[in-house]
Amino acid sequence: MAESFLATLERELLGRRCFPAPAEALLATDLFIEGRNGPHRRHSALGQRSPVAYERLLGEVSDTPAAMSPRQAL
Secondary structure (H helix, E strand, O other): OHHHHHHHHHHHHHOOOOOOOHHHHHHHHHHHHHHHOOOOOOEHHHOOEOHHHHHHHHHHHHHOOOOOOHHHHO
């Protein structure tokens, strides 16, 4: 999975631009990662919810009994 991500990063960002300073390359890489994998992208491990929606749901189910996990509460 990491190799696939790095290949995409290189092909879509780093292979298309020449950066005059390392700091600019770091900033562009950070923006690329956040834009692609940001807090609103849905994840199968979270029941097709975004991390933001899942954390909101955890806050709502915090009143459930301690023995019940957040996934069981869904």
